[in-house]
Amino acid sequence: MAPRFIAKQLSWPAGIAGWLIREGMNRGNARLNSYALEQLQLVPEDRVLEVGFGGGAAVPGLVRGASFVCGVDRSPDVVSAAARRFADAVRAGRAEFYVGAVEKLPLRDATFDKALSVHTVYFWQSLKAGSAELARVLxxxxxxxxxxxxxxxxxxxxxxxxxxxxxxxxxITAALQGVGFSETEVRKPNSETAWAVATGIRN
Structure with missing residues (x-):
């Protein structure tokens, strides 16, 4: 696949190529997803939002660790696939999946205890707008x-x-601070990894 085609599919997975990209993302992002889930510090009472969940690699851990999970993604194909894959959780009222963008989440204010997003900040139209929306729903x-x-x-x-x-x-941390997150920091599991997570607490 050409680099530009791959980039488009990473941003907005669709069709058979989108499925292949999602499978690849699940494998390639496994360690970062695991580390991000660890940093989320889930407790059983949590209502959790994941934005840009892609192949759904983190969703099983969220469903196991929280009382309710909501996934929002820009790709209708991704949302349909998640609704099928996690149909039992959806029927039980423990999961929902919506088409939407981080800059305008289709969710009510102050609905969630935790929010997660992995490998999506590169696609946000605005760090400030995305951070503000995540602050709004937390x-x-x-x-x-x-x-x-x-x-x-x-x-x-x-x-x-x-x-x-x-x-x-x-x-990233400046954007979070600018919309009212405190205790913001960037964490890496060790000096050998290329990836990191930014964390914050809504005031």
């Missing part, structure tokens, strides 16, 4: 975890600039 004291590859690593991948916007870690 309850006071709610926790956010954003997993990503820092700009220095993304730049080496030469992704199309009109699809990918590499982000500096400080940009």
């Amino acid at each position: 309850r006071p004291g709610g926790r956010i975890v954003l997993g990503f590859l820092p700009k220095a690593h993304m730049d080496r991948m030469n992704m199309p600039a009109d699809i990918f916007t590499p982000r500096e870690p400080d940009e």
